[in-house]
Amino acid sequence: MDSDKILIEKCARGDRKAQRALYELYAGKMLVVALRYTKSQLEAEDVLQEAFIKVFEKIKTFRAEAEVRFWIKKIVVNTALNSQRSKLYMFPMVDVTEMQDSFETDISLSTYHFTELLKFIQELPTGCQAIFNLYAIEGYNHQEIADMLNISVGTSKSQYSRARSILKERIEKEQLLSYERANK
């Protein structure tokens, strides 16, 4: 924490080495975050670059109430959402009665490398992808997601359910393929 504080102070003074150090400390993790919200590596790196530019522009305003990594992650997520905003459109309210009230799954993701899971997420529709990331991984609730994306809570829920359904089917399909490969 103290080292982070010193690093941030140096970055605020415009110390290029400190800025590079901060970047290298968090760029890898933030790239993964950016990949979850985008469709390609190139797009994710654009988001990452833009996010870190914002980080260094706003680092003087950073308050040490929270850890810096959560602050950077929030910037990356917001940058990613802004880059996808043109692609995000108002999803029509889905009749929730069509959705399953509960999902029981025995899917285990431990057998999958996270890069494969990234591919599964990137295959989701843009709206579902954003809502899934915000709810399932970032931990926002649907109200917060609705406020962030300027959608209704119902839309958020329905889209999330859709995302989950898609991912479940994708994973089950992948597991079936793996079983068939293993039995050949």
Add this chain to the structure above:
Amino acid sequence: MSEPTNRRFEQEWNMAFNDKELTPSDAVWKGVELQIAKSENDSNKKRILFFQLLAAASVSFAMVVGSFQLYDYYNDENIELADSKMIESGSIDNSNLDVDRKNQTDKQSTTTSKDLLIVDTFKESSQFAGNENSVTFNKTSDINNKKTITEESNVDVKQPIPTSTDQSIILSGMSDDYIDKTYLNSLGYDLEYAEPSEIELRMVPWLSFVGKSNKKKTHTNNSLWAGINMSAGTFDPNSSNGIVFASSQAVTGNNVDFNEQNDLGNIEPVTIGSEETGNVYGVGFNLGTQISNRVVLLGGLNYLQQSTSSKSNVVTSGSNNVVVSSSRELNNSAQFETTDEYEIQNTYESISLPVQAGYFVLDRKFNILFLGGIANDFFIERNISDTSGKSLESNADYNSDGYSLYAIGGIVGTQFSYDLGDNYSIALQPQFKQMLNSNTPDGNKPSSFELGFRFSYKLK
């Protein structure tokens, strides 16, 4: 739809991406670094531009403030210059006043919204003060400070500003209630903030030819100047020692043997004429010091040569015929004889130490100084000579019988000077001197009128 109760799915996904990293390409950091540098340059440019604008604004502000200060400085100089002048009484011609203004009656409280500057009390002898169209002001205690007139000093404004052909009135910073702008504007002046010096010059036409100078005179108390001077004029011996004897028998005294008979056997009268008005020339140096704003002390050392003429037909008899210029000489033991009438030149040489006090009537680039004082004359020699050269001259000094070393006289005069730059000045000084006692045994108390020229240099 209710929230899923089984959050295992979400937990699986969360754990699947927990602390996972991928290495971005180098281009990412390069892009970040490039943008940071660009932002810093932009901020530096903005900072430089800010300081440039700040410097320009500061210079502009300083120029504006300086301009206002300069304007106030020269304005105050004119006001102070006017304040320092006290015009003595004189006649004021109100005949040129407009009827409307004459009939205008406006008694106003003198407590005005604007500060009134110098006010001065006109002397009772002033027509202006005694005129019903007069304006009377109360004298402020400090003419150099702006003060409002108290309520006691009510001003009956019928004629705010008089005209004068021979007297100037100093008005400083009068409020609009007291200044007839129409009248003043008719003179071609905008007197929103009237410059008293300009008013003065207008009201005294002859002074209009004087170059107006806003430059404050550098005279200060204890300033000292020195110079050289030369003078010339008329010298009146005020002599009454001439005599005319019809015949030698009328002459009393010892050893008077007049060969008064001419070739025709007629008796020649004895004629010794009185000294007539002659000339005076002087040269010397002078010193002066200013002891107050208007009062100066002057002194100096001058060599004077005063000449008169007279006629006589008497000479001492014998081989050396010496001129005889006064009847007093006939009482000595010499032998005298009459001759043809001849002209006598009397030349008096003396050293004069004048001490005078002066008062500046006008103290600008052109100055007028009233002078008065005493002259301490120290007699050197008197030379009496025959202009024809036929008779021998005689000389007398202060050791001679009847002569004295010291004589005192009174001097009055006026000095008209013009400043040449800051340190030099030239002056013309007409003055009149009347001796109060006499150096000569004749007891004459001569007087003289001289016109002097002075060239002075300011020492400090």
